[in-house]
Amino acid sequence: MTDHSTDLTPVLDHVDRTLEESLSRLFGLLRIPSVSTRPEHAGDCRAAAQWLCRELEEIGFSARVCETPGHPVVVAHDRTPPEGPHVLFYGHYDVQPVDPLNLWHSDPFEPVMVTRDDGARQIVARGASDDKGQVMTFIEALRAIRATRGAMPVRISLVIEGEEESGGPNLVPFLMEHRDELAADIGLICDTGMLGATPAVTTALRGMVGEEVTLKCATRDLHSGIYGNAARNPIELLCTILASVRDHESGRVTLPGFYEGVREPSPELRARWREIAPDDATFLGAVGLSQPAGEKGYTAIEQTWCRPSFEINGISGGYTGEGFKTVLPAMASAKVSFRLVAGQDPVRVRESFCSHVRAALPEDCTVEFAPHGGSGACVVADDATGLRPALAALGAEWGVPAVTIGCGGSIPVAADMRNILGMSALLIGFAQDDDRAHSPDEKYDLVSFHKGIRSWVRILHAIAAGARD
Missing domain, CATH: 3.30.70.360 (Alpha-Beta Plaits)
Incomplete structure (x- = not known):
């Protein structure tokens, strides 16, 4: 029988002890120039898919590289799934082009660790934040659970595509073709971020x-x-x-x-968002702006999250x-x-x-x-399966209450999971607004990677516990 005890100390200690090994594996994936928009990198995209397949096989998953008319999709299932909730994790291994190359301070496909003046450490490479670093937080959490507990707390499947940065033309047909295989209770997507030091679950996407x-x-x-x-x-x-x-x-x-x-946002929701960003400068100040330029009568956050x-x-x-x-x-x-x-x-x-x-x-x-x-847009209900356990788990790891937020961006797979696979998706990520995704010198904070792994350990066990309550 799977041990679902609440003491996660052995698993979290393992994450801490093996962080350097986890970083080494992440760096290996970051070195693969899997730029999906460039035909000359088709072989690199396949290499990234094969690399992920090998890593998942190594930690006890049955994984395969599935062909599409474009770049392949990696699909994996736990070989010995326990009873209980079934989660489907989504991520992507492809990355944006690196242009303009002259604005990078290091080789975009030779990851480096940079220490800021305040002592914070950052992983710099194309894909560090979007989305290889995020994907690897989940895979490394699975590795730690397997090493310490043997069995996963919930049934786990993964689908990792290679065309997110080029419009994802083959994902919808793939999900439709494999609908029965990929159907699950909860979708998990790691392609979003936090609010500074506050962990968040994104529940509204445009x-x-x-x-x-x-x-x-x-x-x-x-x-x-x-x-x-x-x-x-x-x-x-x-x-x-x-x-x-x-x-x-x-x-x-x-x-x-x-x-x-x-629809207009409710007064309660607007009040909650005002607590997150009390004024427009809080949201716009980081990019040198202070005045919202969209619809009159809405704050900068409202203009991007719900308008x-x-x-x-x-x-x-x-x-x-x-x-x-x-x-x-x-x-x-x-x-x-x-x-x-x-x-x-x-x-x-x-x-x-x-x-x-x-x-x-x-x-x-x-x-x-x-x-x-x-x-289309995607909205997750306040009572969605797994949402409350995930928020509690994030709060326990980061030491501050987790919040639900909106996102002005678009992650079509969230709506695809709902419309094709019939499940709500929780968007949980550890990126920061200054990660420079899609830009030169893309980075991912070491704390995001480290605590991201620990967060997934807690989330998966919290979902298991929530299903029993």
């Missing part, structure tokens, strides 16, 4: 619609002295159309029906190289995104945006659209 729009006017680039004024400028036109998507007095998106189904948004992510056209060229471009492009909240339909939002652009086009101009993914 969805997203990504779109690329290209306007074409003249048949070729023109001399602006000869054709300026007379010929339509697609950059100017594109800027005018995109600017009209938001009302700059109220901050609201102007697309018809955009706010249909959007939808429209953003222009990039715009291009004409001449942008060295020197100066008086060209009137023939085309202009922009990449835009909408972050969605519960109640909004990604398909309807995309259609509304495309219709808005088409309606604003003058004669002689054409438009092309290229979609870049879409997903």
